[in-house]
Amino acid sequence: MPVSLQDQLVVAISSRALFDFEEENRLFEAGDPTTYLRLQRERLDVPAAPGVAFSLVKKLLAFNTAEQQRVEVLLLSRNDPVSGMRVFRSAKAHGLDSIQRGVFTQGRDPFAYLRPLGAHLFLSANADDVTQALQLGYPAAHVFTDSRRASDSHPQEVRIAFDGDAVLFSDEAERVFQTEGLEAFQRHEQEKASQPLPDGPFKPLLAALHRLQQMELPGMRIRTALVTARSAPAHERALNTLMDWKIAVDEAMFLGGLVKGGFLREFEPDFFFDDQTGHVRNAASHVPAGHVRSGIAQEQTRKPM
Template identity: 70%
Template sequence: MAVSLQNKLVVALSSRALFDFEEENQVFESSDDRAYMSVQLERIDQVAKPGAAFPLVRKLLAFNTAEANRVEVVILSRNDPVSGLRVFRSSRAHGLSIERGVFTRGRSPYRYLKPLGAVLFLSTNEADVRDALEAGFPAARVYPNSVRAAEQYPDEVRIAFDGDAVLFSDEAEQVFQRDGLPAFIEHETERASTPLPPGPFKPLLDALDRLQKAGEGHAPMRLRTALVTARSAPAHERAVRTLMQWGIEVDEAMFLGGLDKGAFLREFEPDFFFDDQTRHCDSAALVAPTGHVAAGIANLLKIS
């Protein structure tokens, strides 16, 4: 019978997203890939320290049981195959069941997301993240120095999402950027009963919802999700109704009306938070593992 990753939640991530390779990356930045490869080979038996995405990966893998393997984690990295040896050894030392990896030695690896069927790609390389998003895959640039998640919820995966340009399209954000807050509120109030088009992370939310439902009653892990958005009443209604129309429930919703998200994320304690705006990511990274979703008009304005 052919091996398949179908019907699994597949997460692909770079080695630097999973492990703390910041010191080794400085060697690469100041020299070249051969110097980096040499350092990784010298340290091949030195177990790498956890990186920003490590807590999320460990908890997602804990959904797997002897009866059902529902989650697959794959290393998808610009690293060379030799450096990949340390990644797999460190994974094994940390008790992470990671068996598959693709190492492209400097080339963008995003094309391999399609044959993997990945519903999430985490990388510290912004160009790779943008490539993946443009190809239709949920992807985020990991803040490697973001604060690691607290370990108070060992049996619960906690993930927080921004709304516009992340879970939802940036339709409303375009109105805000073009015409300002009053026009945004009017636009969303008039369309309160019209679902927002899906954003880049809708496939991940769908997959997490399926994972939660498949494991109910017998999986060792639970999933808790939160919508953390700058929307406020009355613009909140369209967001809630959109989730209802999708048939997906989130456990918590925070309509903050422009308040700093970091303080609220500190209380929610997510294993990962996704947002499309760097100012929110900068704040969030001080309290939780964070990924920037380079999608929507806010990011187009930044690079134009």
């Protein structure tokens, strides 16, 4: 029978999101691909240091056992195939032997390969690839490679934090805030408190994590958090939406515009997803963070909900 990734949580990740290739990338972006390739060849047996998403990937792979593969992590990279050798060798050197699949496109757009993979998440250090992936309907985030690395305080727990509007939920309510202001937003959400918000780009990932949570798994656990600028009474529609989806989060922070970074520092996620660059930049000084390049926040600079 052909191999299938069905019923697994599928994560596609770029080389720079998984490992620290920033020195090599500076050569490439300087327009010196020949020197870049030579450096990668010279370092084939030099394991790259862990990158921003390394902790998330390592913990997710720990859900796999000899009897059952629950999580598939594969490489989806603009790197050339030779550089891909170094990525695989780095993965093996860091104990990620189960990463065995990869697509290396040598500078061409890789995001179309998300379709045959059926990915639940795409993490990339290339912002344009993330935008295209989101437009195709796949949860994707632009990894801020200068983010603080994840805490090692919770080795048996995968911790993931999500913004609400334009991430887990659509940007329907956020558009009201942007165009009509806070008072109109609060009124809009009170009037529609019992009406679930439309799906956002990261609902499929939250649903896949929820399915993994429901399995009786020894050792590893998942803990999720909703971290949003919403506050009462607008919090009700967010919670009613999750109940309608039959998906629960472990923690919810309704911050009413307070800066998120300090709260995320206390939660200690392996990754945080937000649609606003300012929130992501603030979070990145405390935790691994990625920008979800979707919704009205990409069209306007005024702070949305």
